[in-house]
Each structure stands twice: as structure tokens, then as C-alpha cells.
Amino acid sequence: MAGESKNLAVLLRKKGDLEVVEVEKPSPGENEVLLAIDSVGICGTDVHFWTHGEIGDFIVKAPMILGHESSGVVAALGKGVSTLKVGDRVAIEPSVPCRKCDYCKGGRYNLCPDIVCGSTPPVHGSLANYYCHAADFCYKLPDHVSFEEGALLEPLSVGVHACRRSGVTLGSKLLVCGAGPIGLVSLLTAKAMGAAQVIITDIDQGRLDVGKQIGADFTVLADSEDGREMAKKIESTLGCMPDISIECSGVPSSIQTGIYATRSGGVFALVGLGPSDVTLPIVNAAVREVDIIGILRYANCFPTALAMIASGKVDVKPLVTHRFTLAKSLDAFETARTGAGGAIKVMIKVADK
Amino acid sequence: MAGESKNLAALLRKKGDLEVVEVEKPSPGENEVLLAIDSVGICGSDVHYWTHGEIGDFIVKAPMILGHESSGVVAALGKGVSTLKVGDRVAIEPGVPCRQCDYCKGGRYNLCLDMVFCATPPVHGSLANYYCHAADFCYKLPDHVSFEEGALLEPLSVGVHACRRAGVTLGSKVLVCGAGPIGLVNLLTAKAMGAAKVIITDIDQGRLDVAKQIGADFTVLADSKDGREMAKKIESTLGCMPDISIECSGAPSSIQTGIYATRSGGVLVLVGLGPSDVTLPIVNAAVREVDIRGIFRYANCYPTALAMIASGKVDVKPLVTHRFTLAKSLDAFETARTGAGGAIKVMIKVANK
Numbered sequence A: 001m002a003g004e005s006k007n008l009a010v011l012l013r014k015k016g017d018l019e020v021v022e023v024e025k026p027s028p029g030e031n032e033v034l035l036a037i038d039s040v041g042i043c044g045t046d047v048h049f050w051t052h053g054e055i056g057d058f059i060v061k062a063p064m065i066l067g068h069e070s071s072g073v074v075a076a077l078g079k080g081v082s083t084l085k086v087g088d089r090v091a092i093e094p095s096v097p098c099r100k101c102d103y104c105k106g107g108r109y110n111l112c113p114d115i116v117c118g119s120t121p122p123v124h125g126s127l128a129n130y131y132c133h134a135a136d137f138c139y140k141l142p143d144h145v146s147f148e149e150g151a152l153l154e155p156l157s158v159g160v161h162a163c164r165r166s167g168v169t170l171g172s173k174l175l176v177c178g179a180g181p182i183g184l185v186s187l188l189t190a191k192a193m194g195a196a197q198v199i200i201t202d203i204d205q206g207r208l209d210v211g212k213q214i215g216a217d218f219t220v221l222a223d224s225e226d227g228r229e230m231a232k233k234i235e236s237t238l239g240c241m242p243d244i245s246i247e248c249s250g251v252p253s254s255i256q257t258g259i260y261a262t263r264s265g266g267v268f269a270l271v272g273l274g275p276s277d278v279t280l281p282i283v284n285a286a287v288r289e290v291d292i293i294g295i296l297r298y299a300n301c302f303p304t305a306l307a308m309i310a311s312g313k314v315d316v317k318p319l320v321t322h323r324f325t326l327a328k329s330l331d332a333f334e335t336a337r338t339g340a341g342g343a344i345k346v347m348i349k350v351a352d353k
Numbered sequence B: 001m002a003g004e005s006k007n008l009a010a011l012l013r014k015k016g017d018l019e020v021v022e023v024e025k026p027s028p029g030e031n032e033v034l035l036a037i038d039s040v041g042i043c044g045s046d047v048h049y050w051t052h053g054e055i056g057d058f059i060v061k062a063p064m065i066l067g068h069e070s071s072g073v074v075a076a077l078g079k080g081v082s083t084l085k086v087g088d089r090v091a092i093e094p095g096v097p098c099r100q101c102d103y104c105k106g107g108r109y110n111l112c113l114d115m116v117f118c119a120t121p122p123v124h125g126s127l128a129n130y131y132c133h134a135a136d137f138c139y140k141l142p143d144h145v146s147f148e149e150g151a152l153l154e155p156l157s158v159g160v161h162a163c164r165r166a167g168v169t170l171g172s173k174v175l176v177c178g179a180g181p182i183g184l185v186n187l188l189t190a191k192a193m194g195a196a197k198v199i200i201t202d203i204d205q206g207r208l209d210v211a212k213q214i215g216a217d218f219t220v221l222a223d224s225k226d227g228r229e230m231a232k233k234i235e236s237t238l239g240c241m242p243d244i245s246i247e248c249s250g251a252p253s254s255i256q257t258g259i260y261a262t263r264s265g266g267v268l269v270l271v272g273l274g275p276s277d278v279t280l281p282i283v284n285a286a287v288r289e290v291d292i293r294g295i296f297r298y299a300n301c302y303p304t305a306l307a308m309i310a311s312g313k314v315d316v317k318p319l320v321t322h323r324f325t326l327a328k329s330l331d332a333f334e335t336a337r338t339g340a341g342g343a344i345k346v347m348i349k350v351a352n353k
Helices: A044-052 A147-166 A181-192 A205-213 A227-238 A252-261 A282-287 A302-310 A326-338 B044-052 B147-166 B181-192 B205-213 B227-238 B252-261 B282-287 B302-310 B326-338
Strands: A007-014 A017-023 A032-041 A069-077 A089-092 A130-134 A138-140 A173-177 A197-202 A218-221 A244-247 A267-270 A278-280 A291-294 A320-325 A345-349 B007-014 B017-023 B032-041 B069-077 B089-092 B130-134 B138-140 B173-177 B197-202 B218-221 B244-247 B267-270 B278-280 B291-294 B320-325 B345-349
Touching: A007 A326, A017 A326, A032 A089, A032 A147, A044 A326, A069 A130, A069 A147, A089 A147, A138 A302, A147 A181, A147 A244, A147 A267, A147 A302, A147 A345, A173 A181, A173 A227, A173 A252, A181 A197, A181 A205, A181 A244, A197 A205, A197 A227, A205 A218, A218 A227, A227 A252, A244 A252, A252 A267, A252 A278, A252 A282, A282 B291, A291 B282, A320 A326, A326 A345, B007 B326, B017 B326, B032 B089, B032 B147, B044 B326, B069 B130, B069 B147, B089 B147, B138 B302, B147 B181, B147 B244, B147 B267, B147 B302, B147 B345, B173 B181, B173 B227, B173 B252, B181 B197, B181 B205, B181 B244, B197 B205, B197 B227, B205 B218, B218 B227, B227 B252, B244 B252, B252 B267, B252 B278, B252 B282, B320 B326, B326 B345
Parallel strands: A173 A197, A173 A244, A197 A218, A244 A267, A267 A291, A320 A345, B173 B197, B173 B244, B197 B218, B244 B267, B267 B291, B320 B345
Antiparallel strands: A007 A017, A032 A069, A032 A130, A032 A345, A069 A089, A089 A138, A278 B278, A291 B291, B007 B017, B032 B069, B032 B130, B032 B345, B069 B089, B089 B138
16 A cells, blocks of 8 residues: 555553554455554543453453544455545444344444444454444545544544433423543533433533533532432432433442432433432433433434534534653543543544654 | 202321211212212221321321222213212212412322312312212213222222322333232332233332232342342332332332332332331432332223223222121221231212111
């Protein structure tokens, strides 16, 4: 291939052992494209695999390239690809399902038992100079949408999926628990969907301030682990109980708060994941018909997320607070891990030298 | 009024103190009817108020007539009643909402905060010779539908509400946890809605045998409190994971089983109520998008339940195992409490001497 260059990647050899190394440059298979990666955002799960070596049943047993919030340029086409051409700028939806099972055929491909997810062991992620991916899971970016915005489509899609499943619509009154990147994209999406008011909670005032700047109507500091107490505070600040709550932290006290706070007949969506088993006020939820729904990644959300960004309806650019080159990936991960300097989304500019 | 007779009622004076006493005969208010009660089924909640004096925030602070699963004959009309006439045989929907709040106007009147519900303190129930009720919450029974079937419309409506909220439809594969009256009406309703297969669990083999007789495709004895183990047993017996699980016992281990057993993307509905706070495998539910929906009584279900019975599509008669006169109410409640003699639904024949 003309202009061949080496392929550097951020490789997690095992828990705690992360290094930028040269790896083999991949070749696109049938229906795949080879991508020259431009920007990759760091997700909490990437950090967690680095610090803990596992998430639930997914254990890092062999070296794995991290990263799954990516965008880049098509560098070569595999056999059969007709929807993209070399030079196209794309955002990458990182998980490719089997396409054949009942979940895939029914449109809920996020639940495919054979889904292949970048940066979930044992599958390599996209935090490298070169990466191959299914062509139909790469979405062409309009010229005015940046590579960073392309990389942000991944977390934004989580927000779209959460807001859709929880029934956010015109006039909704929404509680978002947690003002990290996922809480913030849920806030942005809810507002774009016509939510009348959004109230957001967090343990960190700085994050609440960012929430306020990008559109939250109210913020409440989560300074109590008493779910009922927090629910009262939320109700009195918002002026009513929210119809919908989207929990983005995974913290048990926040989940309890979300249940107590939600209006009867409403919906409580769980995006954040924490301990496997949590004590819940289940009778309170059941007798008030507050439905508890889980959110696993997204399905059929990237096109919507892209349309939101391309139209200008949603601005995700404020979420990127720190940028690093690929060579400085360890610093990037450390910043993402500690949240130092008010870090929200840390972006690795792979294409920069 | 011609032919006036005394009004005997099963009065719960306080926890543990139940007696059949004479009470004042009520007069129908505006839009109400006076009913000569015929049959009243005993519900687990009636028994619980008798044995514990409270359920959650509802505490028996003053003497209260029990009973809310009733049918009878219209004996007199209150002012403004035009939909019923004296002599009409009716089933009584025991909860009358405010009709003015957002829940009522939106059709989810079961969530009305000002709901007046028979035999939920401080509201008197209908286990008496005479009882008054809102005319529009009394449903006229066709001649071929018995008073006992009329009384059974109440628990059957719980089954209708649960199956609707769970999304039971043609082809559904349903797990019902618990084969008491509520589990059994859910089984009957699910089958009537076109469920392809229903598998039911219980700790009592006798109850499972009844379930098998009335239509369960499979039964599994709940002989383990290990949710994952029970889920495996259910899956291997049914041949697949159920799409929908309807939990009718309230027992924590059964709720956990329901979560583990349900297919990804499916629904677990919680009908049974047990301890307020339960430790649940919430990440398992969330990452598989198994939605958890609570069920609180019913709304707009009585007409459907009546149509099911009147058409012959559903036969609830096998559920009634024991009958007592009003004078023998204490024996009736004791039988309901212990489940002695294979008791499922104990019916009090108020109109019999």
C-alpha cells in the first residue's frame, strides 16, 4: 500500500500495564474498511479495564488495544464495500452484531449474544493509527462535523438510547443522576427531544456547573446518601416529581434516590453500572408503577446522534476538556482516571504528531 | 325501605380481632347504589390486615369492615343513577378514584392519590349484607355469569392488568412465579391472550397440580432459593428463556429467579409484594435490558375480565375451593390464612343463611 506507515496502538498488556507500542497493521476483510484513526475519546470502561483488568464477566486475559469512541478516514476498502470510498471521514459504531439472530433481526442488535465490541475483551479497540471495521457500522461525517464530534457520537448514542427507552418526549420533566459525560449527553438529548425541564444531580459542584452551562434547568448537589431525603430535595427544587429519571452513576444510593424521586407511573432508566447486587426499595417502585429499565449501549442510534450534531441542534463540543497525542496516552488515561483539572471527556488526537 | 333487614358485617376491630357484628345499614349517596351483597372472596390482603393490622403505610387505626372481591344485587338507587336498576346483578370494582387528577384523566386511575378502596384503612370493605358503591364501578353481570364469578372478577382484573403491562401477546412464552390465586389468574389470562407456553413455579406441589389442570404447560417446584439455579431449571424445562415473567409471590428469591430467568430484552412484572427493600441482581437485569415493571391493582380491566368470563374463554370456577356463610367468617379467614385443605380462593356466601 502506498505511503505505508507504522501502526502504533495503546495496548493494555494486563491490569495496570498500559503502553503505546507498534502492532501489525490490519487488512480489511470482506465488507470491512481500513481506517486511519483521527480521534478517540476515553470512556470510563477503558479506564476500568486498565485499573481493574475486568468488568463483570469480561476479563482481560490477553493484551488488548483499548478505545471505542472513534472517528477517522477510510484508507482502504475490503472486498464488497460499495457504501464508502477512500478518503471518506467517518464515525465508528464500535460494536458489530451477528446480524442473524432473533435480536438482530428484531432490531435490538445491542442484545446480540455474539456481538463483537471493540475494547471489550478479547476484542481489540480502535485506539491505534490503523483499524479495520465493518463498513456498515461506519457513518460518513458531513464536512462541517469535526472528527472529535464524530468520536463523541458514541457516548451521545448512549444518551439517545436511554432517552428513547425511557420515553422522553415533548414536555417531559426529567431527572438525570450524575453529571459526567453520560449524564451530560442524556441532558443534551433530553432537551433536544423537547423535555420541558431537566434537573441534574452530582456529588461534584464543578460538574453541576457544567451541567447548568449546557442547559440543565436545575442542579442539586448529591450530598446525602438517604434516597428519600434526596428525592424530597429534588421534588422541591424541580417543583414536582420528575416523570422520568435517568441514572448515570451506578451508585446504589443514587439508584435508590432515582426510584423514590420518580413520579408514580413514571420510568427509571439505569445507564450507570455499579455493584452487581443492589438493595432497592422495590415495593415503593412496584406499588407506584415506576418502571425500572436497563440500558445496554445503543441500537440504531448513531444516525440520530449524527443528525443531532449535523443540524446544530446539539453541541457536544463543550464536553471535550483535555486533548493528548497518541504518544501521551498514559497521561490521557491518568487524567481520565482522576478527573483532574475538571476533566470530562479526554480526547486522544491519534492523527496528530 | 320495605323489607328492611339487619346489616351484619365482618368487622376487624383491630389486629387479631375479627367479629361478625351488626352495623348500620348504609344509604346510597349521589351516583351510588345500595347493594345486597351475595358473594365475597377473601384476599391475602384481608388476611394480612387481620393478622398484622397493617400493610406498609396503611394501618388499621379504627374498626374496619373487610372484603373487596364482591358481587351482589342492586337494592336501591342513589340520586342521579341511570345506568343500573333495582334487581340488577353486579360485580363491584372496589376502588373509586377521584376522577379529577392527572392520573384519573390519563386513564391510570389505579395510581390516583385519593383512591378510596374497600378494606384498605380507613375505608370499609364490602363483606356485609348491605354496602353502597359508586354506580359506575358496578358492572352488570349477564344471567349466565354467577355471583361467584362476579366476585372473582377482582383478582382476575389483577391478572389482566399484569399481563397487559407485561406485554403478553400471541406467541409469548411466560413464566409465572407462584401458583396461588394471583398466579393462577395470570396463567388463565396469559393463555387467553394467546401465550404459546406458560411455565409456573411454586413451593407447593398441590398448587402446581391445580395449575397443570387449568392449563399450565409446565410446572417447576421452587425447591431452591438460588435464583440462578432456578432460572436454569426453568430454562431447561421450558426449552428456552421466557420472554415475560410475572412474579406473584413477593418472595425475594423468587424475584431474583424472575430476573435471571427472563430472556434479554424481556419483561419482569412484579405483582406480589413482600419486604420493602430487596437485594436484586440489578446489573444482570440492566445489561440484558430486562425491564422490571410493578403492578398496582388494575385500571380499565373489569370490562375485559367480565368479557373473558362471559364468553366462556376463561373458567375461574376451579379457583373456588371453600365456601362459608357470613356467620362462619372467622372459619373462612382461618382457612384462607393457613391454606388448609388445599384452599385457593375461599368464598363467603353472604346471601346464604
